Structures are given as C-alpha cells and as structure tokens.
Amino acid sequence: MNYFGVFLKGILMGAADVVPGVSGGTIAFIAGIYDILLKSIRSINLGFISVWKKDGFKNAFEYINGFFLIALLGGILIGILTLAKLVSWLLVSNPIQTWSFFFGLILISAFHMFRQMKKQCSFFRFLFLVFGGVFAYVITMLRPLQFEFTGIAILFAGSLAICAMILPGISGSLVLIFLGMYTPMLEAVKSFQIDTLVLFLLGCVGGLLSFARLIYFFINKFRDVTLLFLSGLMLGSLPKLWPWKITVSWRIDANGELTPFLEKNLSPFEFEIVSAQPAQLGSAVIFMFCAVGLVLGLEKISKG
Template sequence: MQYLQWIIKGMAMGAADVVPGVSGGTLAFILGIYQRLLAAISQFNLTAVRLLVRGQFKSLWQYVDGTFLLCLFSGILLSIFALAGVISYFLHYRPVPLWALFTGLILAALPQLCRSISWSKLRLLLCLLGVIFAVGISLLTPSELQPAIWMYFFAGAIAICAMILPGISGSFILLILGMYSHVLAAVTNLKVSVLALFIAGCIFGLLSFSRLLNWLLAKYHDASLAFLIGIVIGALYRIWPWQWQSKLYLPWTYPSATGDTDMLLAGICAVAGVMIMVLLLNLERWLGKPAVSDIKQHLD
C-alpha cells in the first residue's frame, strides 16, 4: 500500500507540473514527501557512481531510495502523458474551473502547512519574503519564440529547478522562456529526440538544485519551511481563478465584472480540489498505514 501512496502522490505532482502556475514541488511539499524527495535525488553522487561501477546494485538501489523514486516518478510520468491533452483543452477553453481546482487544493492544505512549524517573528518575516518572491515571479511577462534545438536542454534545466521549488511553476517558467507550447507539443506528439534533450536538461538541473535545497532544509529547517510556506501562499496570486485584466475578484463579484458563465463549474471544481487534497493528506490512514500527525514529522 505504501507503493500505491507514492504513485498516487506522484500523479498529483505530475498533474500540477503540466499547468502553468502550479508546481509539482508544491504538491510534494504539501503531501509530506518533499524533503525525502530532495534527499533521495541528492544521493546521486560519487558514492552512487562507485556502487554502480562495483556492481553493487542492491546497495545502490537502497542508497538512492530507488523504490520511492521509481514509484513517485512513475506516477508523475503517467499523469503527465495521460493528462497533457485534457489540461491543454481546459487551459484554452475553460481556464477558470481548472484554476479553481488547484486553488481549492492549496487552500485546503494551508492550515496543515502552517501548523507544521513553530512560528517566530523571524519566520513570519521569511514567510512574508516568500510571498513577495512568489508574487514577483508571477508578475513576469510570458514570451514566445522559435527555439533552436539546444534550447530544450537549457529550458529543462531551468524549469526543473522551479518544478521542485514549492509555489514556483516549472510550466510558468517555460512560458516566460517562450518554450511552453513547444515542450507541450513535443509531449503530445511524442517527439523522442526533443524530449530526450529536454529530459537531459531536467536531470542536470535537478541534481544541482536539489542539493542546495536539501542542505538548507537540513541546516535551517523551520526557517526554510517558513519561506517555502510563503512561496506557496504567494503562488495563489498566480493561480487565483477569479481575476480579470490583472485585477483579483471575489468569486461572487466576478460574474458581474466579466460576464463569465463558468461560475457553477468553477465552484464545483474548487470544492473538488478541497476534497481531493483531504483524500491525499489522509492516504496513510485510509490505506492502512499509521497516520502522521503533521508534515514536520514527515520531514524530520
């Protein structure tokens, strides 16, 4: 059952990664697997290479937490390939319900996130800085270009850093770089050579950036979590569904300002997002594993 939980959580991360403005790292952080993921990725080092060269495959698998990574990334890839077409449709034709779903997911998790650390004035300040950082990233203007082939590697390396940072969407970074539509087209059309180059860039960026984040969480645990919680809160600015021409609205005032007819569906999706997050947060208990009292216990 533990393996099934990891696959399901990976699927949640994959679905988030496809949407510009939502981060798979946010879901990993919320679901209590963030530091374990960073620690496992950071284990791909010289020691791992030596174990590989010596043929100690069992020791290597245990050293890099292979079963956890295999289940998680299987879920991520399954979700990306299964949902890329559906999410592309909603992004183009019904964006408000899609954003409402992810807003519901994050809002449902915020109380548990905020209970995961002991707050102080310094940590509140770091949380505020995290909010400002996330909003600042959200205000950047997306661009579009015709990429050279080498740019897929560069885009993968940059985007993956954002994907594992809660609140900062790798897909949105691809939008800013002008690469989002090209990468999504490569996934949809299975352009193997382009995807291979993009994945190589992702691996390079992932192995580099994960070490920094893992070190920060090990040395400055609660301070780092406070900043990350701020980033998650700030990300709501980017994905808030009820906004028009850079102005945010309350759900019940949005129709009068825009004439939008998707309000009922958006409300249903927001409630569905809350329910999905409750299910995800209670996977351990409902699938027969002992419940974990809070996220901090997952990370310690």
C-alpha cells in the same frame, strides 16, 4: 514501502506539473514523500559509484532508493503524458472551475505547509513568509520572455523548470510560461516529439541533481524558516491562479497560433460586466472546496 502508492502519487505530481501555478513538489510535500525524494536524489553522487564498485549494483541501487525513484518518476511521466491533453482541454472548456480547483489546492497546501513548523512563528520568521510571497508574486507578474525554440533553449528551460517542479510553491509550468516555452513544450508532449522531449529531459536531469542538494540542505538545517518561505511562495503565486481574468494582450506562439500574453484579474462581478459571461461563482466555490478535500484526504492517507 508501498511502491504502487508512490506510483499513484507520482501521477498526481505529473498532473500538477502540467498546470501553470501548481508544483509537483507541493503534491510530494502533502503526500509525505518530499523528504524521501530529496534524500534519494541527493544520494545520486560519486558515493553511488563507490558503492557499486565495492558492493555491487544491487547495494548501489538500494543506496539511491532506486525502486522508490523508478516508481515515482514512472508515475510522473504517466501523469504528464496522459493528463496533458485533459488539463489543456479543461483549461479551455471549463476555465473558471479548473482554475478555482487549483486556487483552492494551493491555498490549502500553503496552510498545510505552515502547520509543519516545529516552533512558533516569530516576527523574524514571519518576514520569510512575506519575502516568499513577494518573490513569487513578482515572478508570476513578470512579462513572459520570448526564447526561440532551439536545442539550447530547451535544455535551459528543462534545467530551470525541474528546479521549480521540486520546489513547493513555484510551478515548473509557470517557469516555462515566463520563458515563452510552455505552449511549445505542451505541444511536444501531446504530439510525442521524441527529440524535443529527450533534450528537455537532459536539462531536467542536470538541474535536478544540482538543485535538490541545495533544497535538502535548507530543509534539514533551517526547516522552519524554509517552510515559511515555501508557504509564502504558494500564497504569492495565487494571483496567477485567480479564476476570473481577462486577456489584455495576445502573442503568436511557435505554432503560429494566438495565445494569451498578459492577463488581468477581476472580481467575479467585474468579470460578468467586462466579459459578458456568467461568473459561475457557485460552481467555482464548490471546486475550491473539492481541492481542499483532496489535500486533506492526501494528508490523512500519508499519515495512515
């Protein structure tokens, strides 16, 4: 296995996890490492300890596909730590083009996942696509909660966010926004607050070890309907990524700064009238097609 390639894919996953609405699990699926990731995480259990005692650490390390996990997690951490500031800056300086890119990314990713089905989509299976879309839409449209930035809240946020991060279609960042923890955690990453990051990481480990087993079970036993549900999750999250939106209400974050609380989607033409700003439709379409090209390129590389 090309572990440097796995590392680069991890960087892309980390970059995706910074963005509200984009899941690192989606990138893993497109890059062709999703099943390996779930299987490797699932193998971190009591069997790992048994192999260690019986055959030594080297065999136990191979049992959990350790080099793969280190390369991937290293890339994810590098992606989050190095690209958090860049993504934050792009969302402020070029919001329409940035959101357009992510919109195109999720749209083509849903199509990519839909094509992985082994059997034809029946009406019954189509219901799973609809259910996934409705579920994601409701989640993305809920009013954000207001959790206090405490140790327990950070652990809880980490456990929920990591579940979303490995689930294609639902973004860990989106979960943090819903919990009211996105801005504080982004600031913790940018300013490298060790205590906060360690608590969040502990929450992630707990959530990851439990949730990965559940996803692995459904992927293996009910692959087609699971893929349809995940495709629905992606399509249902698209309204959150719509490039043309205005802020309806604001809130004060943990740093005492005003941040958007509720937003409303508009058509590009309505956006120009309401905001008195250009819709930049041409560049938005170009960036959407760039995202499509990126996914098709990743798909081709993963097959090669």
